Amino acid sequence: LAKTTQPISMDSYEGQEVNITCSHNNIATNDYITWYQQFPSQGPRFIIQGYKTKVTNEVASLFIPADRKSSTLSLPRVSLSDTAVYYCLGNTDKLIFGTGTRLQVFP
Amino acid sequence: EADIYQTPRYLVIGTGKKITLECSQTMGHDKMYWYQQDPGMELHLIHYSYGVNSTEKGDLSSESTVSRIRTEHFPLTLESARPSHTSQYLCASSESSREQFFGPGTRLTVL
Numbered sequence: 001l002a003k004t005t006q007p008i009s010m011d012s013y014e015g016q017e018v019n020i021t022c023s024h025n026n027i028a029t030n031d032y033i034t035w036y037q038q039f040p041s042q043g044p045r046f047i048i049q050g051y052k053t054k055v056t057n058e059v060a061s062l063f064i065p066a067d068r069k070s071s072t073l074s075l076p077r078v079s080l081s082d083t084a085v086y087y088c089l090g091n092t093d094k095l096i097f098g099t100g101t102r103l104q105v106f107p
Numbered sequence: 108e109a110d111i112y113q114t115p116r117y118l119v120i121g122t123g124k125k126i127t128l129e130c131s132q133t134m135g136h137d138k139m140y141w142y143q144q145d146p147g148m149e150l151h152l153i154h155y156s157y158g159v160n161s162t163e164k165g166d167l168s169s170e171s172t173v174s175r176i177r178t179e180h181f182p183l184t185l186e187s188a189r190p191s192h193t194s195q196y197l198c199a200s201s202e203s204s205r206e207q208f209f210g211p212g213t214r215l216t217v218l
Contacts, residue, residue: 036207041214042209042212043197043199043210044150044207044209046207049205095140095152095207096152097142097149098149099149
């Protein structure tokens with residue numbers, strides 16, 4: 001299974017762009033990279049998924065280099081409501097969540 | 108809007124009681140999962156299923172058991188609840204390698 005490593009926490013201010021990088025050195029050839037967001041007392045919510053290069057949706061962008069050993073979630077112009085824990089998953093079989101990155105957005 | 112439901116949402120129960128946490132989904136997903144999460148801590152996969160009559164243990168050892176008799180239903184049972192079982196239990200489902208949908212969770216307190 002692909003083990004992922006992310007920063008434990010990050011701080012930002014409203015309106016800034018936030019980039020959270022995740023490393024997944026032993027990701028399998030057929031695995032996608034998926035990011036989730038979790039608010040306190042709620043289940044995680046899907047943000048974005050990609051295999052390689054760049055994926056963009058209405059919430060975020062996901063950048064994956066050619067070697068696929070890492071990925072970067074980009075949140076444009078964060079707001080206070082983006083304060084949450086963000087998880088990256090490097091496997092799509094037995095879905096294992098790591099410790100995630102706790103993002104705190106300040107006014 | 109994800110159609111995955113968990114009941115009860117909150118449960119306070121005494122030590123030694125048998126409990127079943129219900130999870131149902133109406134999306135026809137083959138894969139279903141149970142996670143355990145303490146406040147502010149990471150999610151731990153305790154059980155998963157790839158389809159009817161298929162169940163596997165996750166990465167975190169758990170005294171609970173699960174069953175998958177119907178595609179839409181994945182209940183979790185604790186034969187004898189203990190205070191160490193106090194936690195939030197989250198159920199999820201997915202189709203193939205696509206996104207998981209999570210239920211609202213059951214917050215269990217064992218006195």
